[in-house]
Amino acid sequence: MNNNFVELKNISKVFPNIVANDDVSIEVKQGEIYAILGENGAGKSTLMSILFGLYEPTSGSIYIKGEKVKITSPLDANKLHIGMVHQHFKLVDNQSVAENIILGIEPIKKKFGIFPKVDIENANKDVALLSKKYHLDVNPTDLIQDVAVSTRQRVEILKMLYRNAELLIFDEPTAVLTPQEIESLLDIIKSLRDSGKTIIIITHKLDEIKKIADRCAILRKGKLIDVLDVAKSTTKEMASLMVGHDISLQIKKDDKPFGETVLDVEKINTFNKDGVQTLKDVSFSVKKGQILAVAGVSGNGQVEIADAIAGLLKTSSGSILLNGKNINNLSIRERLEEGISYIPEDRHNVGLLLDFTLSENLCLKQYYKEPYCSKHGVLNFKKFDEISNILIDNYDIRCGEEKAKTIVRSMSGGNQQKAIIAREIHSNSDLIIFVQPTRGLDVGAIEIIHKRIAELRNAGKAILLISLELDEIMSLADTILVIYGGEVQTIKDAKDLTKERVGEYMMGVHKSC
Numbered sequence: 001m002n003n004n005f006v007e008l009k010n011i012s013k014v015f016p017n018i019v020a021n022d023d024v025s026i027e028v029k030q031g032e033i034y035a036i037l038g039e040n041g042a043g044k045s046t047l048m049s050i051l052f053g054l055y056e057p058t059s060g061s062i063y064i065k066g067e068k069v070k071i072t073s074p075l076d077a078n079k080l081h082i083g084m085v086h087q088h089f090k091l092v093d094n095q096s097v098a099e100n101i102i103l104g105i106e107p108i109k110k111k112f113g114i115f116p117k118v119d120i121e122n123a124n125k126d127v128a129l130l131s132k133k134y135h136l137d138v139n140p141t142d143l144i145q146d147v148a149v150s151t152r153q154r155v156e157i158l159k160m161l162y163r164n165a166e167l168l169i170f171d172e173p174t175a176v177l178t179p180q181e182i183e184s185l186l187d188i189i190k191s192l193r194d195s196g197k198t199i200i201i202i203t204h205k206l207d208e209i210k211k212i213a214d215r216c217a218i219l220r221k222g223k224l225i226d227v228l229d230v231a232k233s234t235t236k237e238m239a240s241l242m243v244g245h246d247i248s249l250q251i252k253k254d255d256k257p258f259g260e261t262v263l264d265v266e267k268i269n270t271f272n273k274d275g276v277q278t279l280k281d282v283s284f285s286v287k288k289g290q291i292l293a294v295a296g297v298s299g300n301g302q303v304e305i306a307d308a309i310a311g312l313l314k315t316s317s318g319s320i321l322l323n324g325k326n327i328n329n330l331s332i333r334e335r336l337e338e339g340i341s342y343i344p345e346d347r348h349n350v351g352l353l354l355d356f357t358l359s360e361n362l363c364l365k366q367y368y369k370e371p372y373c374s375k376h377g378v379l380n381f382k383k384f385d386e387i388s389n390i391l392i393d394n395y396d397i398r399c400g401e402e403k404a405k406t407i408v409r410s411m412s413g414g415n416q417q418k419a420i421i422a423r424e425i426h427s428n429s430d431l432i433i434f435v436q437p438t439r440g441l442d443v444g445a446i447e448i449i450h451k452r453i454a455e456l457r458n459a460g461k462a463i464l465l466i467s468l469e470l471d472e473i474m475s476l477a478d479t480i481l482v483i484y485g486g487e488v489q490t491i492k493d494a495k496d497l498t499k500e501r502v503g504e505y506m507m508g509v510h511k512s513c
Contacts, residue, residue: 002066005030005167005198006051006082011060013046015410017401020046021057022222028167030065033189033199035209035230037242038219039442040414041398044202045087047219048169051200052084053077083160084169087413087440088348089152091144097151098127098140101159130161135191149298150181157188168192170201172413174208175440177468180297186212204242204414204442206235218242243444251450251475254458258478259288261324262339262430262462263309268318270304278304280486281318286431291453291463293477293494295470297506301486302466303345306435309464310342311335312350323430336365339430343420343437345466351420352408358397359388359404362423387426395422396448413440421449425456432456435466450476470499484508 006028013021021043028034038044049055051062053071062069064080071077077084091100102123109119124140131138136154144152153173160168170189174182190212193199203209209216209230216233218225218241225241239247263286270279279301286292294302307313309320311332320327322338330338344350352361363372363384371383388404391397398415399406408416417440424432434453438446453476457463467473473480477494482505489505490512504510 003030004028004063005065007063007066008047008051009061009063011047011050011062012058013043013050013055014058015400019222021050023060024219024222024224025060026217026224026227028198028200029214030198031193031196032214033193033201033212035213035216036200036202036219037204037206037209037216037238039204039221039243039398039444040418040440041412042219042242042442043222044219045171045412048084048171048200048202051077052082052169078163078165081164081166082169083163083165083167085153085156085160085171085173087172087175089156091152091155093143093145095144096140097138097142097144097147097155097158098123100144100155101127101140101162103159105163127158127162130158134158134161134188134195136188150177150184153177153185154188157192165197167198167200170199170203172202172204172440174203174205175413177298182208204440206238206443209238210235220244239443242442247443247447251454253454253478254289256289258290259460261285261287262322263464264319264321264324265305265309266319266321268308268315268320270308270313270315278486279308279315282483282486282488283318284481284488284491286462286464288430288460288462289457290478291457291465291476292479292481293465293467293473294481294483295467295473295502295506296483298468300506301483303435304486305483306342306344306433306464306466309335309431309433310340336427336429341424341427341429341432343424343432343434345435345439347413347416347420352416354407354409356408357404358392358399358406358408358411358419359384361408361419362388362391362404362426365423365427391419391422391426395419396445397422414442414445417441418445418449421452425452429461431462431464433464433466436468437465438467438469438472470502473502474499482506484511487511 004027008026011021011024024047036044050057053073053076056072062071069080107119107123108116111117127140136158138151138154173185177185189199213230216228216230266283267281268279272278294305296302304313308315327335327338366372371380373379385404392403395418397418399411421437438449453463465476480494480497480502481491482489482502
């Protein structure tokens with residue numbers, strides 16, 4: 001008996017100048033967790049977008065429970081009990097949790113027996129019951145703009161469950177979560193499977209696949225490479241199949257003393273728009289040839305440190321010195337000119353102009369200088385493309401056949417991230433601030449970026465690394481600063497700290513400074 005929930009047969013999807021999926025066939029069994037693994041731009045999200053009705057395949061067929069179907073929109077997918085949580089959430093910030101969940105299928109009651117009205121009272125009750133049933137812990141009346149990222153993700157899951165989804169697709173579900181939130185989400189996914197749901201998870205995180213998936217399909221450059229039984233496969237085997245070669249995450253760092261101080265932060269304080277203090281007398285320094293990593297649970301002040309240094313956030317007191325010069329009152333561009341490169345946490349709103357070309361984005365920080373611009377203010381787009389194509393090749397940025405002319409919005413999140421990193425490193429600044437540099441990147445890209453960071457450090461650059469990935473911090477850092485509630489808990493040599501000890505500082509259990 002065929003117990004497959006979904007079968008994708010010979011699926012191909014061709015966009016202008018790029019083949020996203022090339023004759024891919026997979027079968028997902030009822031009640032299993034099926035992972036789709038691949039490099040950034042391998043075609044994972046495209047394949048699942050076809051199943052959810054966001055794209056139509058160029059060729060191939062879809063079968064649901066043995067019957068051939070045609071899915072031309074998410075409405076068709078919903079009717080077939082298919083739901084999807086996207087990497088970038090699809091929520092309305094100024095609406096409540098319940099309003100977002102019922103959007104498009106609102107329950108209606110008649111006011112005075114005549115006028116139709118959304119029955120929000122019963123919707124709130126239904127959402128609360130559904131939340132309790134699946135242990136998703138949301139308050140139906142909370143506004144989306146007021147809740148944490150992990151709660152927003154739970155709202156997206158509840159949107160699927162409210163529509164009676166039997167197949168739940170998760171696209172990079174842990175990309176924006178803290179380690180603690182990731183463990184909670186993985187438990188939720190397993191409980192959904194145990195309750196009879198079928199799960200497809202798109203990810204590049206091998207340890208997460210090992211924890212929850214039954215089988216794993218591996219895509220590379222649009223083609224299906226293999227389907228593995230996860231319990232019988234190693235992460236090394238999966239990584240090698242994904243990128244086409246063996247992966248090594250061992251970092252080589254020169255054993256030599258640090259140089260002169262590049263960045264000196266002394267007792268800075270910041271407040272958010274509501275007047276709540278976000279940084280409290282934060283002090284540290286970063287020297288040439290040093291990687292100082294900032295560890296902490298999301299929302300404890302890490303991003304505020306980076307934004308204050310880059311000029312995106314005003315300090316209320318304290319000083320920031322770059323190569324001995326006070327930069328507190330300098331504009332963002334003036335700080336960049338003084339020698340700061342900044343890879344931001346939010347690549348869409350801060351790092352890129354999504355509707356500009358890749359070439360324009362790669363030259364965004366230098367466009368007003370020679371050789372990009374003449375003394376008379378005329379832009380040299382030929383030079384834009386020439387330099388951009390070198391960076392595209394050096395950083396393996398996957399884009400369309402026109403390469404530098406590709407519109408950035410059309411690229412995968414991981415390749416957008418590679419573009420920002422390429423641009424910032426190319427600026428050759430004395431201080432490079434990395435905030436979540438490998439978020440959304442596959443293991444092959446992580447290997448490349450980690451080696452680049454180590455090379456920069458060995459070349460004498462001062463590196464400020466802010467990451468929610470403790471493994472990344474422990475692997476790269478020379479010195480670790482742990483922050484909790486906007487206050488520095490400790491600053492110690494990385495070799496003197498264990499992962500568990502850092503975790504304790506992150507939770508505010510200890511303080512030693």
